[in-house]
Amino acid sequence: MSDDNKFKVEGKLADNERMKGQSHLLRGTISDDLKDDVTGGFTADNFQLIRFHGMYQQDDRDIRAERTKQKLEPLHNVMLRARLPGGVIQPHQWLVIDKFAADYTMYGSIRLTTRQTFQFHGVLKPNMKLMHQTLHKAGIDSIATAGDVNRNVLCTSNPIESKVHKQAWDWATKISEHLLPKTNAYAEIWLDGEKVDSTQEDEPILGKNYLPRKFKTTIVIPPQNDVDVHANDLNFVAIAEDGELIGFNVLVGGGLAMTHGDHSTFPRKADDFGFIELDKTLDIAAAVLSTQRDWGNRVNRKNAKTKYTLERVGVENFKAEVEKRAGVKFAASRAYEFTSRGDRFGWVEGIDGKHHLTLFIENGRILDYPGKTLKTGCAEIAKIHQGDFRMTANQNLIVAGVALEQKARIEALAIKHGLMEASVSNQRKDSMACVSLPTCPLAMAEAERYLPEAVTEIEGILAKHGMQDDSIIYRVTGCPNGCGRAMLAEVGLVGKGPGKYNFHIGGDRQGTRIPRMYKENITDTEIMGHLDELIGRWSKERTPSESFGDYVIRAGIIAPVVDSARDFYD
Template sequence: MSDDQKLVVEGKLADNERLKKESNLLRGTIVQDLADDVTGGFTADNFQLIRFHGMYQQDDRDIRAERIKQKLEPLHNVMLRARLPGGVITPKQWIEIDQFAQDYSMYGSIRLTTRQTFQFHGVLKPHIKSMHQTLNATGIDSIATAGDVNRNVLCTSNPIESKVHQQAWEWATKISEHLLPKTNAYAEIWLDGEKIDSTQENEPILGNNYLPRKFKTTVVIPPQNDVDVHANDLNFVAIAEGDKLVGFNVLVGGGLAMTHGDKSTYPRKADDFGFISLEKTLDVAAAVVSTQRDWGNRVNRKNAKTKYTLERVGVETFKQEVEKRANVKFESSRPYEFTSRGDRFGWVEGIDGKHHLTLFIENGRILDFPNKPLKTGMLQIAKIHQGDFRLTANQNLIVAGVPESQKQAIEDIAVEHGLMESSVSKQRQDSMACVSLPTCPLAMAEAERYLPDAVTEIESMLSKHGMQDQSIIYRITGCPNGCGRAMLSEIGLVGKGPNKYNLHIGGNREGTRIPRMYRENISDTEIMSILDELIGQWAEQRENNEAFGDFVVRAGIVKPVVDSARDFYDELS
């Protein structure tokens, strides 16, 4: 057996590989399914294929049992995730997506996500095509925001140096475009584009069978780690000299998803490959993706992500292959430091004299709530704002590029509609959850709907122990797939079943340490009791403004996760 053959996992391919091979470059029979009004859902392979077009089929699980009693199929609908490299969107685009959500979404909301974009939830089959066409008319699409492809490329959204941000965002956009699928399927199906002979098409980077598993890419500007680099397959850490971007340190192989009960799966931090100059950025991006394309595990999807490929073939072997394919030699990494990863709320003035207002959006859910009409407020801002909006990877929103003359008017709208509240605690700002129930089909426990009350309890504990001015990076994810990025928090809850979670503690504020499981499969009541005790210990024993995650490690309450492939499943504490 040759060395090349050893780099490929042998065995019966996962069924998703058959699906992709037979899909006619992602077309499948989606068009025929769209015309079928007998069911509100997509059938057979199309259920999976629509993901490559940015959609997931879902149903409202709150009413599923009642519909079964009525002998009705589940209320099938789709969630669409838009492609917005770096999270930048114009006010005109916002007005259009607001209108569509109002008219055609079952929930009427716009959901900001941890992937720095927005989602529509609850769109019924008759409205799916018009949704894509509405977005396309504004310059937005949902190509490759799901499925086994490179997904929406993230970029630090509220940096200290605004000139560097513009350059970094431009690279995030270039990387996104460079790694997109080249098939014409999206345009043919959703935009009534001209049909072409798919046998004449080719996917030079992704391959005609696409990637073994999903792939995530970021561009991050130190000292802010707001995109959580260690949650992603490929990361470009911006290195600047003054206000000029000169290159990137490249980090490869991060990822947070795991499977309950399967110790061959685990969260993993990314490895630092080294520094590259700007002109090699796209070559390196393509080389990392194509190496994972060729070497990734197509037999077992649970071990198919880049992080497992690096563990299997070795980091140095993977790195050398990237250098070979990109015709580059990684230099030693340039020094950088992450000091924070949360968003900077309120007004920040850029070096160009323009102002940026970061609004806290709990759970990223933009909707008109009682006494808090967030959606109406955002629409009113969009109608007068002359700059752009930036969605953050922490589910918040920045009104960017505001001239001094407009600052007060925008602030007045934000305050009036509950978008800007002085009463929001630092703890609430540092907390996050995935969507979970009732729409996510993978959800095992509540996340978004549980978070507000959970944070209130933690706020009460902090106050009780004299720590009301402190906060803890606290995250909830409804299943082990990692969308809420709980595996990079100081306190992380991972859904295990109805009202049951695994409790992880010991990550750090910078997002460079994975938390260890402290208690398994316990109720929210048990969790809050444990946290009350731990916060009390932290208050009494902390040293020199020590963060909660650092304290529980130093105090020996949990051992730090040093090498998750080998020690993540060590004894709980």
């Protein structure tokens, strides 16, 4: 057996491997399905293949039962996730997506995601090609934002040093482009591009069967961990000297997804491989990805992510293979520290003299509500803004690069449309949820729709105990797949069934510790009762400035997760 395959998992391949291998490099018969007006959905393999083009087939689960009674199929539609490395978008592009959301989606909203991009929800089959072509004309695509590929590359949104952000964002864009699929399938199907014989194409980095599972990459600029590095397969920690980016520490093998009842699955922190110079960045990115491509588990998709490959083959073996493939030796990691991971709200001035306004967007849902015309407000700002917009990995929006003379006008628009409210609590700013019901087919419990009322309850509990100015990193995810990053929260809820969650506590504010399950399969009412008790103890027993997550560990209420492969379920 060649060195490339010495850690290959033997056994019957998962059916997704057949599907990818027979897809003619992600083409399948998607074009035929688009012409079929008998159904609003996609058939068999195409249901999976459209994910590689940035879309998920969904339906509105709130009306599914009623449609079944009427002998109608579910109201099939797609969610599209755009590819925006580092979350940067220009004002003219914003106006394009604003108009499409209003004219051609079932919900009319733009949704900012935890993957630092936007999603359209509720696009019907007749409008799908128009959607891709509209985005393409604006310079946006959705290539490889889902499926077994490297997905949208994240980058710290609003760092202290503006120049380092520009340099890091450039690398995020380069990494994204370098690791994209090379197939012409996207252009052929959605943009009516010239057809190419797939047998003459090659995928030199991803391979013709692509990756064993999804792959996520980030760039983070300390001291902010706003992208949650330990939730991702590959992370580049920016190391700067005298205001210049000089290289990266490379962290590999993070991931948060698990499967209820399957203890072979677990959340895992990334391992630090060491420091590299800037000119080795793309080589290392390709080497980590290709090692996972060849060594990852293609038999059992539940154990196919990079984190499980590292556990199975050993961190040192994986690291040595990356060095071999890249022709690079990792140096000792450079020192860095994370002090926070939330967004910096309000106005922040960069070292270049430009100003950045971070707007709080609850659940990332940009829509007009009574008294809060968020969507209209963003569009009005886009019409006059001369910098760019940045979507954050915490579902918020930054109006970036504002000249001093434009500040007052932009702020007035933000206040007028409810985008800038002084009354938003620290707790609400530190809370997050995935989309979940009614659109996500994997959702077991509410998340996005439950979060606002849950936060209101927690605000009340904090006030009851005299801690109204404090907050807890609180996250809710509707299933164990990890989209809401609950497994890096101080309090994380993971959906188990309607109105029931597994209740985890003990993460830290920096995002470097995984919380442990405190109570299993309990109701939201029971959770609030436990939080009342725990927050009450925290208010009386904490040391100065001690966070909730650190307190419950120190007080012995919960044991820390040290090595999740071995002690997460203890």
